[in-house]
Amino acid sequence: MAEQDLYPVPPEWAAQARYDAAGYETLYGRSIADPGSFWLEQARRLDWIKRPEIAGDWSFDKADFHINWFADGKLNVSANCLDRHLAKRGDEIALIWEPDAPSDAPRRFTYRELHAEVCTFANVLKAQGVVKGDRVTIYLPMIPEAAFAVLACARIGAIHSVVFGGFSPEALAGRIEDCRSTIVITADEGRRGGKRVALKANVDAAAETAPGLKTVIVVRATGGAVTMHPRDVWYHEAAEGVPATCPPEPMGAEDPLFILYTSGSTGKPKGVMHTSGGYLLWASLTHELAFDYRPGTVWWCAADIGWVTGHTYILYGPLANGATTLMYEGLPNWPDASRIWQVVDRHKVHTIFTAPTALRALMKDGDDFVAMTDRSSLKLLGTVGEPINPEAWRWYHDVVGEGRCPIIDTWWQTETGGAMIAPMPGATALKPGSATNPMPGVDPQLVDPEGRVLTGPAEGNLVIARSWPGQMRGVWGDRDRFFQTYFTTYPGKYTTGDGARRDVDGYWWITGRVDDVINVSGHRMGTAEVESALVLHPHVAEAAVVGMPHDIKGQGIYAYVTLNAGVDPHPDLHRELIVWVRKEIGPIAAPDKLQFAPGLPKTRSGKIMRRILRKIAEGDVSSLGDTSTLADPAVVDDLVANRVE
Numbered sequence: 213m214a215e216q217d218l219y220p221v222p223p224e225w226a227a228q229a230r231y232d233a234a235g236y237e238t239l240y241g242r243s244i245a246d247p248g249s250f251w252l253e254q255a256r257r258l259d260w261i262k263r264p265e266i267a268g269d270w271s272f273d274k275a276d277f278h279i280n281w282f283a284d285g286k287l288n289v290s291a292n293c294l295d296r297h298l299a300k301r302g303d304e305i306a307l308i309w310e311p312d313a314p315s316d317a318p319r320r321f322t323y324r325e326l327h328a329e330v331c332t333f334a335n336v337l338k339a340q341g342v343v344k345g346d347r348v349t350i351y352l353p354m355i356p357e358a359a360f361a362v363l364a365c366a367r368i369g370a371i372h373s374v375v376f377g378g379f380s381p382e383a384l385a386g387r388i389e390d391c392r393s394t395i396v397i398t399a400d401e402g403r404r405g406g407k408r409v410a411l412k413a414n415v416d417a418a419a420e421t422a423p424g425l426k427t428v429i430v431v432r433a434t435g436g437a438v439t440m441h442p443r444d445v446w447y448h449e450a451a452e453g454v455p456a457t458c459p460p461e462p463m464g465a466e467d468p469l470f471i472l473y474t475s476g477s478t479g480k481p482k483g484v485m486h487t488s489g490g491y492l493l494w495a496s497l498t499h500e501l502a503f504d505y506r507p508g509t510v511w512w513c514a515a516d517i518g519w520v521t522g523h524t525y526i527l528y529g530p531l532a533n534g535a536t537t538l539m540y541e542g543l544p545n546w547p548d549a550s551r552i553w554q555v556v557d558r559h560k561v562h563t564i565f566t567a568p569t570a571l572r573a574l575m576k577d578g579d580d581f582v583a584m585t586d587r588s589s590l591k592l593l594g595t596v597g598e599p600i601n602p603e604a605w606r607w608y609h610d611v612v613g614e615g616r617c618p619i620i621d622t623w624w625q626t627e628t629g630g631a632m633i634a635p636m637p638g639a640t641a642l643k644p645g646s647a648t649n650p651m652p653g654v655d656p657q658l659v660d661p662e663g664r665v666l667t668g669p670a671e672g673n674l675v676i677a678r679s680w681p682g683q684m685r686g687v688w689g690d691r692d693r694f695f696q697t698y699f700t701t702y703p704g705k706y707t708t709g710d711g712a713r714r715d716v717d718g719y720w721w722i723t724g725r726v727d728d729v730i731n732v733s734g735h736r737m738g739t740a741e742v743e744s745a746l747v748l749h750p751h752v753a754e755a756a757v758v759g760m761p762h763d764i765k766g767q768g769i770y771a772y773v774t775l776n777a778g779v780d781p782h783p784d785l786h787r788e789l790i791v792w793v794r795k796e797i798g799p800i801a802a803p804d805k806l807q808f809a810p811g812l813p814k815t816r817s818g819k820i821m822r823r824i825l826r827k828i829a830e831g832d833v834s835s836l837g838d839t840s841t842l843a844d845p846a847v848v849d850d851l852v853a854n855r856v857e
């Protein structure tokens with residue numbers, strides 16, 4: 213790494229931040245050398261009904277597999293995010309809501325007001341019969357009620373399962389059924405980039421294949437027309453006259469807090485389950501350390517609440533830390549590419565946290581959209597979701613931050629609950645494209661395919677060698693799948709599914725997924741899921757899906773489709789299949805390129821050789837490697853000849 217590629221800690225950050233470089237070393241060292249006392253001390257950052265006396269109690273070994281943190285502690289997560297702030301900062305702003313249309317007025321909620329809204333929502337859920345342990349599906353746009361609903365579940369001990377509003381009725385129905393949730397919270401419509409999304413109509417359609425669904429709470433967001441069924445309840449009617457106080461339910465630290473569905477390399481999306489104490493501690497600690505967060509500054513995580521980033525860094529982490537958190541309904545580039553920076557100026561945002569894909573899209577629209585805004589409130593810039601290419605990093609740093617704001621590149625996953633490898637602004641010199649160093653308690657390792665631990669500068673598979681409080685605790689409804697998916701490839705270690713490199717300075721560089729998961733605009737998509745959707749079409753015999761490089765999205769989706777005998781590979785069918793996937797899963801899963809393939813490259817045992825398909829999708833057809841083991845090497849020539857540009 214050339215020296216000019218090192219961005220030292222700005223002196224003002226070194227002077228004012230909680231930790232400087234030596235401080236980080238000490239903190240990290242203690243977390244690894246003496247985890248028991250380290251984590252019990254960290255646990256003090258939360259407000260416990262019963263303070264825990266044990267920290268981590270876990271084993272990644274098959275015979276004794278278990279993961280518990282603070283298991284003897286009791287707390288309520290919503291009380292930690294709301295009630296405990298009331299005395300000191302009840303009248304400070306907890307939540308700023310910025311609407312889709314810039315001409316509409318933002319809304320602001322103090323901690324006291326947010327507390328009242330959450331209690332009211334909790335009482336509405338209770339009146340609908342929701343009790344501790346029930347699963348509540350939340351399918352809402354980015355409106356304040358999404359925050360109320362999530363925290364209301366936490367308040368009464370119900371387990372929320374937030375489903376991203378961009379998912380189709382089919383995908384929603386699958387998630388409702390998988391966790392056997394009988395209640396969905398939705399809105400008439402969502403708004404995004406001036407368009408309306410028919411959420412309630414999607415729930416109606418999902419209900420047809422989710423027979424267990426008994427109650428739908430409908431928030432009136434746009435006033436758009438909806439059809440109300442006997443199972444539907446208007447939120448504003450149900451909330452009328454309901455008390456604005458609700459005692460928080462005492463929860464065991466290991467009681468489930470939420471389920472969030474995410475794609476894996478095989479099968480249906482899995483319900484990643486997080487629990488209460490360890491998750492909240494991780495959300496709060498990482499938000500404070502990676503961003504050196506101080507109450508009184510405006511924090512904006514520009515993610516959707518439907519993803520883990522929204523859970524941890526719009527709601528739980530910031531609110532646990534008494535932050536002012538901004539929630540934005542719309543798109544970063546609507547009405548134009550200056551919107552995101554206009555929002556920064558309007559609310560004097562101190563830290564913004566967004567995804568490389570958004571930065572690349574904005575960068576393409578040119579610097580003028582940035583230059584026309586002030587941005588002097590910005591002090592820190594965060595990124596998450598996929599490896600950030602150095603070009604986008606430098607644009608973010610030089611153009612958006614005018615060279616004065618450190619960039620916090622956080623590597624983590626739905627499974628990890630919060631940031632795992634990330635810089636700290638007062639402690640870490642930066643390198644564009646590197647997530648830098650592990651957070652306290654995180655023990656990353658590189659292993660080769662045989663599981664041998666690699667030392668020094670090296671590249672390999674990224675594993676985590678010990679448990680941390682924010683770790684997922686299970687796949688909902690499938691205990692075996694948790695162990696099978698994450699702890700069998702390299703026994704005794706958590707397998708991330710990512711590849712990584714450690715450089716001469718010990719910095720970590722994430723190189724991307726090493727499994728059949730692709731990362732489209734920072735959204736995780738299992739190739740198997742897209743394939744399953746395609747083969748559901750009556751004309752499709754077989755499908756193989758791979759990732760390909762994409763300028764804006766990071767990765768795009770390339771689908772190879774074999775049609776049933778006698779079916780004409782007509783352009784209409786080509787279009788129809790792309791629409792079909794959009795409808796089956798959602799717009800984020802729609803293939804960018806689709807190639808009709810009379811045959812797929814298979815080994816004699818029938819295994820599709822994805823390596824070859826990836827190379828063709830990338831356009832790298834000169835190095836297809838050995839194709840002699842294929843059952844029919846001639847299919848490769850046809851694939852290459854008909855590659856979609």
Ligand code: WT7
Nearest residue numbers: 596597598599621622623624625626722725736
């Ligand atoms: C996958 C997890 C983390 C919340 C949003 C995505 C990739 C995530 C980075 C980063 C390089 C990253 C990894 C990871 N990823 N952040 N800073 N640098 N890669 O959560 O949907 O569970 O996806 O996103 O490949 O495994 P997710």
